[in-house]
Amino acid sequence: MLSPGEASAVWLTIELAAVTTLCLLVLGTPIAWWLAHSRSLLRRPIAALVALPLILPPTVLGFYLLLLLGPNGAIGRAMLRIGMSTLPFTFPGLVVASTLYSLPFVVQPLHTAFEGVGARPLEVAATLGAGPWDRFFTVALPLARPGFVTGAMLGFAHTVGEFGVVLMIGGNIPGKTRVLSVALYDHVEALEYSDAHRLAAGLLLFSFLVLLGLYSFRVKASPV
Amino acid sequence: MSKPPPSSDIALSLRLNYAEFRAELELSFPGHGVTAIYGDSGAGKTTCLRLLAGLARGRGALRVLGEVWQDDAQGIFLPSDRRSVGYVFQEPSLFEHLDVRKNLSYGEKRRRIETASLSLNAVSELLNLDRLLDRSTRHLSGGERQRVAIARALLSGPRLLLMDEPLSALDARHKAEFMPYLARLRDELSLPIVYVSHALDEVTRLADELVLLEAGRVLASGPLHELLGRLDLPLSHADDASAVIEAIVAEHDERDQLTRVEFDGGSLWLSRVQHPLGTRLRTRILARDVSLAQNLPGPSSILNILPSRVLEISEHSADRVNVRLAVGNGNVQLLARVTRRSQRALELRADASIFAQVKSVALIA
Amino acid sequence: MRAISWLLAGFAFLSFSASARAAETQVAVAANFAGPMQVLAEKFAKKTGHHAVIVSGATGKLSAQIQNGAPFEVFLSADMTTPQKLEEQGLAVRGSRFTYARGRLVLYGPRPDLGQNGEATLKAGEFAHLAIANPKLAPYGAAALSVLVKLGLKAALEPKLVIGENISQTMQFVESGNAELGFVALSQVQVPGKPQSGSFWLVPSSLYDPIRQDAALLLHGEHNQAARALLDYLKTDEAKAVIVSYGYELEQKPKTNAPSAKH
Numbered sequence: 001m002l003s004p005g006e007a008s009a010v011w012l013t014i015e016l017a018a019v020t021t022l023c024l025l026v027l028g029t030p031i032a033w034w035l036a037h038s039r040s041l042l043r044r045p046i047a048a049l050v051a052l053p054l055i056l057p058p059t060v061l062g063f064y065l066l067l068l069l070g071p072n073g074a075i076g077r078a079m080l081r082i083g084m085s086t087l088p089f090t091f092p093g094l095v096v097a098s099t100l101y102s103l104p105f106v107v108q109p110l111h112t113a114f115e116g117v118g119a120r121p122l123e124v125a126a127t128l129g130a131g132p133w134d135r136f137f138t139v140a141l142p143l144a145r146p147g148f149v150t151g152a153m154l155g156f157a158h159t160v161g162e163f164g165v166v167l168m169i170g171g172n173i174p175g176k177t178r179v180l181s182v183a184l185y186d187h188v189e190a191l192e193y194s195d196a197h198r199l200a201a202g203l204l205l206f207s208f209l210v211l212l213g214l215y216s217f218r219v220k221a222s223p224v
Numbered sequence: 225m226s227k228p229p230p231s232s233d234i235a236l237s238l239r240l241n242y243a244e245f246r247a248e249l250e251l252s253f254p255g256h257g258v259t260a261i262y263g264d265s266g267a268g269k270t271t272c273l274r275l276l277a278g279l280a281r282g283r284g285a286l287r288v289l290g291e292v293w294q295d296d297a298q299g300i301f302l303p304s305d306r307r308s309v310g311y312v313f314q315e316p317s318l319f320e321h322l323d324v325r326k327n328l329s330y331g332e333k334r335r336r337i338e339t340a341s342l343s344l345n346a347v348s349e350l351l352n353l354d355r356l357l358d359r360s361t362r363h364l365s366g367g368e369r370q371r372v373a374i375a376r377a378l379l380s381g382p383r384l385l386l387m388d389e390p391l392s393a394l395d396a397r398h399k400a401e402f403m404p405y406l407a408r409l410r411d412e413l414s415l416p417i418v419y420v421s422h423a424l425d426e427v428t429r430l431a432d433e434l435v436l437l438e439a440g441r442v443l444a445s446g447p448l449h450e451l452l453g454r455l456d457l458p459l460s461h462a463d464d465a466s467a468v469i470e471a472i473v474a475e476h477d478e479r480d481q482l483t484r485v486e487f488d489g490g491s492l493w494l495s496r497v498q499h500p501l502g503t504r505l506r507t508r509i510l511a512r513d514v515s516l517a518q519n520l521p522g523p524s525s526i527l528n529i530l531p532s533r534v535l536e537i538s539e540h541s542a543d544r545v546n547v548r549l550a551v552g553n554g555n556v557q558l559l560a561r562v563t564r565r566s567q568r569a570l571e572l573r574a575d576a577s578i579f580a581q582v583k584s585v586a587l588i589a
Numbered sequence: 590m591r592a593i594s595w596l597l598a599g600f601a602f603l604s605f606s607a608s609a610r611a612a613e614t615q616v617a618v619a620a621n622f623a624g625p626m627q628v629l630a631e632k633f634a635k636k637t638g639h640h641a642v643i644v645s646g647a648t649g650k651l652s653a654q655i656q657n658g659a660p661f662e663v664f665l666s667a668d669m670t671t672p673q674k675l676e677e678q679g680l681a682v683r684g685s686r687f688t689y690a691r692g693r694l695v696l697y698g699p700r701p702d703l704g705q706n707g708e709a710t711l712k713a714g715e716f717a718h719l720a721i722a723n724p725k726l727a728p729y730g731a732a733a734l735s736v737l738v739k740l741g742l743k744a745a746l747e748p749k750l751v752i753g754e755n756i757s758q759t760m761q762f763v764e765s766g767n768a769e770l771g772f773v774a775l776s777q778v779q780v781p782g783k784p785q786s787g788s789f790w791l792v793p794s795s796l797y798d799p800i801r802q803d804a805a806l807l808l809h810g811e812h813n814q815a816a817r818a819l820l821d822y823l824k825t826d827e828a829k830a831v832i833v834s835y836g837y838e839l840e841q842k843p844k845t846n847a848p849s850a851k852h
Contacts, residue, residue, distance in 0.1 A: 063761070072766040088767040089718055089751050120317050123279050126304035127311040128380045129334030134305075138330075142321040171751030171762065172723065189649040189754075190725045 005174055006183060006199060010206075013180040016091070017159040020098040024106040024155040025148065027099065032110030033136075047111075051104045058101060062168025065097050069169070089171040094179070097165045102158040106151040113147020114140065145217075153214045160207055234259075234289065234384070234416070238275050238282035240440075247271055247282070247440035253433050255289045255384075258410050258417045260431035260448075262424070262459075267437040269420040270314075273386045276418065277311050278304035289383050289416070305334075310377030312387040316369030318361045324372055325357045331380030347375045350412065351405055367398040371405060378413075385409075385417045391426060406430055424459075428452070428468050428508050429588040453548050453557040455538040460546050460559060465511040467558045468588075473503045482527075489552025493527045494585045506588050511546065513583040514560035518570050520579055528582040532558065534572055547572060549580055558582075611638035612815035615660055617651045618643055619667030621729075621756055621774050622690065622802065625835040626665065632831070633822050639815035647755045649726050655680055655807065662810025663819055665689060665802065668728040672805040685806035689823045690837035692800035693775035694732045695789040697763060703770075707790020710770070711742055718751045720762040720771035729756050732797035733772035739796045775836035801840070 002010065035047055053061060069087040070076045076086045087093030117140055125135040141148075163181040170177030172186075180203050187196035235252040247268045253259040261269045274280035278293065281301065286294040288309075293302045310331075319327050328344060348354055351371040356364065364372065370390050377385060390406075391399045403426075410417060410430060421427050427434065427448075434451045436443040436459065444457055449468050452459055459465060471485035471492065481496040485505055492507060499505065520529065532549040535557070540546045545567055547560040558580055562572075570578065618626045623645035630641040641663075644651075648667045655661055655675060664681065666672050669688070675681040696707045703710060710716075722730030730752070737743045753759030756773050763771035778789050804823060810816030822828055829839055 066761065066765050066767060070765040070767040076766070085717075086767065088762075088765075120313070120315075121319060123304070124311070124313065124317050124319070125330070126279070127277055127307075127309055128331040128376065129305050130330075131305045134334075139319065139321075143319075167754060168758070168761075171718070171720075171768075172754070173751055185754075186723065186725060188653075189647065189723075191649065191653070 008175045009178050009180045009183040013160055016094055016179055017156050019095050020159045021152055021155045023095060023099045024102055025152060028106040028110055032107045033114055035111045036114035050107050053101050054104045058164025059168055061101055062165040066169050088169050089173060089177060091176060094166055094170055094177055097169045098159045098162055101162060101165045102155045105154040105158050109147045109150040113144035117143045149214055149217045153211055157207060157211060235287045238284040240282040249442060251435055251442045251445055255416045257432035258419055258430050259433040260427040261420045261435045261437060262427050263437035268440040269437055270388055273388050273420055277309050277386055278307050308383040310380055310382030310385045312374050312377050312390050314388045315393055316373045318369055318372055320361055323360050327372060328376050328379055331376045335381035342378055342381060347378050350408060351375050366394050367402050385415050387419045389421050424462060424464055453559060455536050455546050455548055461540060465559055466508050469507050469556055471505055471507055473499050473501050488555045490530050492585050494587060497587060508586045508588045509558060509582055511559035511561040514558055515581045516560055516562055516570055517579045517581060526581045526583055530580045532578055532580045534574055534576045534578055537572060612813060613640045613642060614662045614810060614813055614815040614819055616641050616643050616663045617661040618645045618665045619648045620645050621667055621776055622665055624780060625831055628831050629828055633819060637818050639818055641819055660809050662807050662813050662816040664807050665804045667802055669801045669803045672803040680808050681805040682811050686803050688801045688840040689804045690802045690832050691840060692802060693838060694729060694772055694792045694797055695775045695778060696770060696792060697773050697778050697787060697789040698770040699787040701788050703788040703790045714745055716769035718768040719746055719749050720751050720753055720759045720768035722756045722759045723752050723754055727755055728800045729774055732800055735797040736792055779836035781834050
């Protein structure tokens with residue numbers, strides 16, 4: 001049903017979505033935690049900054065990332081200086097771009113979940129002798145689980161469907177950066193509609209199943 | 225308080241400045257028994273507890289049972305998780321993602337000192353939790369939740385137990401059921417307890433020491449019966465102003481179904497109680513239940529008539545005054561509330577001998 | 590008071606009559622030709638008073654829109670096949686198709702020596718990324734691929750290819766420094782008024798099929814005199830001068846009644 005080129009696009013998409021979702025959770029959790037608990041004046045500006053990808057057109061974001069991460073941009077130059085190669089046209093580059101692009105979709109549910117946990121359970125844990133990390137892992141995290149699941153769902157879905165950023169920074173290289181959304185777009189542009197329909201159907205089905213599976217984890221941690 | 229408190233005590237000197245609230249707390253109390261913090265809402269009672277627990281931070285110093293928990297001069301501040309403190313919050317606050325047993329062991333797992341007496345079984349027995357151990361926290365009643373919360377705090381091995389109006393979230397019936405558990409805590413554990421309440425009857429029932437707070441400041445502190453008797457404090461102006469007398473069961477009268485309890489300086493008769501002879505009891509006598517007579521009246525329906533001496537008189541309202549009396553040999557005090565007219569009629573003044581007629585004695589613990 | 594209302598009436602009359610005389614036409618232009626089209630439209634307006642409303646985009650996308658009813662009247666494509674398909678589908682007026690320009694492929698990069706050493710540079714292969722437009726979607730991309738095949742370099746250079754959706758994106762890859770070299774259109778590197786940076790190798794026409802860019806009158810514009818006038822204008826010497834100045838070539842053999850092209 002799938003040509004080898006399409007199969008590699010599918011696999012690449014799954015990989016990208018999985019790795020990006022992981023990065024998003026790892027990066028987004030401390031940000032969301034800080035936003036939920038800090039009283040610093042920087043809170044509002046940082047929250048707005050995090051939400052920026054929501055309103056930026058993806059191609060704009062992709063374009064500026066292309067400049068920034070390329071050999072003439074600030075980050076690209078720094079990477080070259082320390083002996084690394086630049087990120088555009090690479091899978092890690094896609095991960096970086098996708099992570100930035102989907103950040104608000106993960107930070108916001110986590111932020112809300114942490115706020116929902118509130119201060120009380122953490123105070124209780126502190127009086128019972130739990131240090132800061134202990135409190136986070138044994139109390140905050142389990143109580144905020146629905147937020148994590150929602151964030152993971154949104155991050156995953158958003159990355160699978162993402163197109164503009166990947167296009168700008170990926171270079172559409174088969175097997176490396178040609179993800180499903182771009183392959184689909186190319187079929188459409190080339191007027192190969194039946195191929196497009198086939199891929200689209202597969203993409204939809206896959207995403208639906210993944211989301212369904214994640215949703216079953218959403219039930220708040222109940223005692224065993 | 226000019227001499228430094230002994231190391232077995234708790235001394236707090238902290239200033240706090242929030243936008244809506246300022247507190248300047250200087251207080252010290254014994255490191256054993258129940259110390260109640262009493263005052264109106266907004267007086268700073270919860271703040272006091274939070275400062276002791278390390279959940280709030282003021283400027284100053286805090287010394288607890290020989291440990292320095294805060295000293296700004298030395299740059300010391302022990303965070304909550306390093307203080308040996310147990311905290312029972314006003315709303316039960318159990319961990320919803322854990323069942324009862326796991327809630328209890330949460331504190332136990334993080335114990336800093338080994339206290340043999342406080343095992344899960346001992347605490348479960350103390351607070352009657354055996355039935356509840358494997359339940360989820362979801363369907364417990366308010367009273368059950370609080371008992372679990374107390375047990376959880378105890379199992380973390382604290383050297384100081386803080387309780388923030390633990391009964392306020394319960395209805396009247398459950399409050400009554402719950403009191404005995406608190407009394408047991410006081411009697412059977414050697415843990416100092418700081419108990420916050422705005423209900424005088426809870427305080428009189430449980431406290432040994434009393435700290436009176438008003439608008440973020442300590443108004444007075446000292447032994448319970450002493451503060452209750454002070455006419456300069458708002459306590460004596462409460463509608464249910466009272467005196468508390470510790471007594472021992474001395475005699476049971478089977479025929480009349482009465483019990484005589486003995487205190488330092490006299491006796492009181494009450495309705496027959498179940499407690500065996502020698503049991504220590506706490507009784508409470510409301511000021512409005514005490515009337516005065518110059519001479520020993522003839523046969524009267526009032527059982528308890530105590531020879532007393534007037535110590536102090538102060539105004540209460542337009543028509544009434546409060547009178548502080550020393551009973552018997554003078555070690556126990558009573559409060560009486562009488563009209564000015566009576567005051568004139570009885571020629572009440574300091575040092576006058578008078579008979580106190582106690583209409584009703586409440587057994588509170 | 591009355592003088593003002595006469596004045597207003599006079600203006601209204603004039604503008605009305607002016608618009609009755611000068612018409613508007615909706616033009617779909619392939620992205621690579623957008624720049625010269627702007628200039629041509631200005632000159633066209635000066636000459637005829639007609640106003641060309643320009644929408645530019647990828648040829649494929651524009652054609653899909655036309656097939657789905659977009660109200661374009663004139664279509665300037667980046668290739669030959671798309672206008673042909675439209676004519677076959679009855680969406681373009683028969684006989685109106687002609688080649689308005691021929692694209693030239695160049696190899697472009699920020700280094701200074703491509704003019705002489707373009708082919709050698711490719712063969713040496715000392716670069717990480719070579720940008721081309723998507724061969725499936727852009728004729729310049731197909732041309733670039735054909736160059737690589739004809740030079741025998743496809744197998745060697747295929748792993749280094751990065752593919753832009755259109756030649757604009759291809760250019761972006763090169764200009765941002767992410768691809769050291771790229772196959773783009775001559776019209777992209779030779780823009781009048783824009784300072785030249787880097788260098789380019791004008792790829793010999795023998796290495797790829799000519800990139801003929803055809804224009805056609807679409808069905809929507811069949812009866813719009815401004816639309817027809819625009820197509821006629823593109824065949825004039827004045828227009829051709831502009832087209833050449835932007836790096837395009839003109840059709841060698843005249844396919845319509847237009848006067849023979851000058852280089």
